[in-house]
Amino acid sequence: MAELSGAERVRSREGGVAAYLRRVWAVAEKDVRAEMRSKEVVGTMAAFALLAAVVFGLAFDLRVPRPELVVPGILWVIVLFAGVLGLHRSFGSEVERGTLAGLLLAPVERSAIFLGKAAANLLYFLIVEALLLPALLILFDVNLIEPFILLGLFLGTVGYVGVGTLFAALTSRNRAKETLLPVVLLPVLAPLFISGVGLTSVILDNRGTAEVWPWVGIIGLYDALVFAIAFLLVDVIWEQI
Amino acid sequence: MTQPIEPLIRCEHVEKRFGHKRILRDVSFTVAEGEVLSLLGANGSGKTTLLRIISALVRPDKGEVWLGPVPLSSAADGIRRYIGVVAHAPLLYDRLSGIENLDFYARLYDLAEPQKRIEKLLRTMDLWQWRDDAVRTYSRGMSQRLAIARAVLHDPPVVILDEPDTGLDLQGIQLLNELLAQLRSRGRAVFTTTHNLEHAKNWSDRVFELRSGHLHQIELPDRIEHR
Numbered sequence: 080m081a082e083l084s085g086a087e088r089v090r091s092r093e094g095g096v097a098a099y100l101r102r103v104w105a106v107a108e109k110d111v112r113a114e115m116r117s118k119e120v121v122g123t124m125a126a127f128a129l130l131a132a133v134v135f136g137l138a139f140d141l142r143v144p145r146p147e148l149v150v151p152g153i154l155w156v157i158v159l160f161a162g163v164l165g166l167h168r169s170f171g172s173e174v175e176r177g178t179l180a181g182l183l184l185a186p187v188e189r190s191a192i193f194l195g196k197a198a199a200n201l202l203y204f205l206i207v208e209a210l211l212l213p214a215l216l217i218l219f220d221v222n223l224i225e226p227f228i229l230l231g232l233f234l235g236t237v238g239y240v241g242v243g244t245l246f247a248a249l250t251s252r253n254r255a256k257e258t259l260l261p262v263v264l265l266p267v268l269a270p271l272f273i274s275g276v277g278l279t280s281v282i283l284d285n286r287g288t289a290e291v292w293p294w295v296g297i298i299g300l301y302d303a304l305v306f307a308i309a310f311l312l313v314d315v316i317w318e319q320i
Numbered sequence: 321m322t323q324p325i326e327p328l329i330r331c332e333h334v335e336k337r338f339g340h341k342r343i344l345r346d347v348s349f350t351v352a353e354g355e356v357l358s359l360l361g362a363n364g365s366g367k368t369t370l371l372r373i374i375s376a377l378v379r380p381d382k383g384e385v386w387l388g389p390v391p392l393s394s395a396a397d398g399i400r401r402y403i404g405v406v407a408h409a410p411l412l413y414d415r416l417s418g419i420e421n422l423d424f425y426a427r428l429y430d431l432a433e434p435q436k437r438i439e440k441l442l443r444t445m446d447l448w449q450w451r452d453d454a455v456r457t458y459s460r461g462m463s464q465r466l467a468i469a470r471a472v473l474h475d476p477p478v479v480i481l482d483e484p485d486t487g488l489d490l491q492g493i494q495l496l497n498e499l500l501a502q503l504r505s506r507g508r509a510v511f512t513t514t515h516n517l518e519h520a521k522n523w524s525d526r527v528f529e530l531r532s533g534h535l536h537q538i539e540l541p542d543r544i545e546h547r
Contacts, residue, residue, distance in 0.1 A: 098430050105427035113415040116454075177409025181470075184375060184411070185428040186400040 102187050106195025110169075111202060119172075120165040124207045128161040129214055136218035146219040151279035154223060155272050157211060158204070158236070163261045165203055166243040169196050170251035179251070189313040197244040204236045221283065227291050231278040234298045238271050241305035248316050274298045326388060327352045328478050328509035329374060334383035336369055343369050344380070345533035351509040353477075356500060358520035359513045360538070361530035367513040368408065370530065371482050374511060375405045387478055401429060404476035406484050410467035414456035418447055418466050421455060422473055429474040441469040445495060460487035465495060472499070479503055481512040485519050497522065 114120055135153045143149050173179040182192050212223050223232075246264045250256045278294035281287075327350035336344040343366040351357045361367045372378040374385055376392045376399060385392045387402055405411075412421050419438060426434030442448045445465040455463060464487045472479060484496055500523050503510050514520050517538075520527045527538040 101430065102428055105424060109413065109416070109424045112420065113413055116415045176414065177407070178411055178413060180377065180405075180407055180409065181411030181425070182428070183377060184400055184403070184405050184407075185425065186398045186430075187428050188397055 099188065099191055102191040103194045103198065106182070106187075106192055107198040107202075110196065110199035114199070114203065120168050121203050121206055124161045124165040124203060125210050127164055128157050128207050128211045131157045131160065132211060132214045132218055139219075146221050147280075147283040150215060150219050150221045150223065151276045151283060153219075154211070154215060154232075154279060155235075155275045158208065158232075158239070158275075159265070159268060159272060160261075161207055161211075162204060162239055162243055163264060165207075166200060166240075166247045166264075167250070167256050167260045169200055169244055169247045171247070171256055174251045183317055189317055190310050193244060193248065193309060193313045196248075197240050200240045200244055201236065204240055205233075208232060208236065223279070223283075225282050227282050227288065227295075228279055231275060231282075231291075231295060231298060234295065234302060235271055235275040238298060238302040238305050239268060241302060241309055242267055242271075245305070245309045245312065245316075248313070271298065271301050274301070327386075328388055329511060330386040331370075331374065332384050332386070334370070334373060334380045334385065336366070336373065336378070336380050342533050344373075344530075347383070347530075347533075347535050349528065349535060351478075351511055353507040353509060354504050355526070356504055356510040356512065356524045358524040358527045359511070359530060359535075360515070360517060360520055360527065361513070365530045366533055367530055368482055371405075371407075371480055371511070371513060375403055375480055376400060401474060402476050402478055404471040404474065404479045406464075406467050406471045406481040408482055408486075410455075410463045411470060412455045412463060412466060415454060417452045417454055418442065418458070419451040421466065422470060425470050425473055431474060437473065437475075441473060444499070445469045446491070461489050461492045464488055465492055468496065468499065472503070477508055479508050479510045481510065483513055483515065485514055485516055493519070 132153070135149075135157070139146070139149050139153075170179065173182065183189075216222055216224070243264060246260060246267070247256075250259045250263065253259050274294050274297045278291060278298070281290045281294065329349075329351040331347060331349050334344055334347040335342070347370060349357065359367050359370070369378065373380050374392075376385075376395065379393065387395070387399060390399060392399065413424070416424065419442065422438045422441065423434060426438060431437060439448070442451050445468065447462060447466055447469070450458065450462065455466065458466065464484070468481075468484060471481070485493060488496060500510060500512075510523075512520075512523065514523075517527075521540060524540075527540060529536050529538055
């Protein structure tokens, strides 16, 4: 590309995996920095999650003999719906502010943009879950802060963030993205939801770790599939903006 | 005998339609090193579409755009390193400060020594004293100046400016004129759109107008005086 070089070029660093990871980190850090100032995503997600926990607490308080029966479902339902609230802002805000073109004009692999966004979303989810688990302990007197539950929740969140970030990118330029995203996302999340509830129930029922691993395996497989598909699709999503 | 200079931008027989509407019809032009080409046209005439095609954001239905020897249709992501774009939207994050915005883009372009370059550009654009302020507190003109700094941050050989004079006050126009003169003297190929014929005449070596999807050259009889 000698023909394109001008008289004085601003030097760029070498490429490779390190450069790719630097770009992923740049996108993630930019999102987190902006979020720390606006608190737009985490604030909304956390408020919804805590309010939903209280509502579930009021709804089930008088009628459920053992809260362990319902808490796994409550945990994953809240995570699912709180997540949808935050995910659509991931690319929606870029589209509304016109900054998506700035990302796409840069010599950055589309997968690096996707991964950076997914990493920022993962952090938002983990913050909300860190608030939700103690809230469920207080409201239902059920301790969900167990190693295997945390492992399942983390792996499930990774998969959810992967598929959610991908679908947020797919729907970001649709005018009805806020309503479209949950409609297309929730059916795809069904395997993750079922596995998450199953794993949490096994732990709360003290059925032993042998029954835990199949659920962990399913969630891990789901995560691997989601990220493999996302890497195949991200280039196509932004082919024409 | 001198070698013919290969143009940095070569647009050949480009066509684009949206639905049944043909936006661009057989559009061809070149921009050489050190040349500034301006494009005029009414709203909706297809200026921005053409600009997005040259920026590798949109593919044409027919025809090809070349950056130097590289056809955009088969170029990798890395080709974008050679293009700088000022778009309609400033492409800036309003929660971040001016310096944080440029630092973010410098990291996307993987610049080796970004801080020197960022400081130089912020001083050139007269934004240094507001570098730590959030962009949402900037005036329209300040945002536009920062957008121009962002576009040339990686010192691209091809610079594409979509109505860069929009929102600029007299001082901003003066800075833009100086920047364009610098880009020309340093051999950059500049493609710009504007609604202002006087600005186009001041900046450009050639001026075109987009009418009904076709490109028409506007004669500049006083071109020698301007140079």
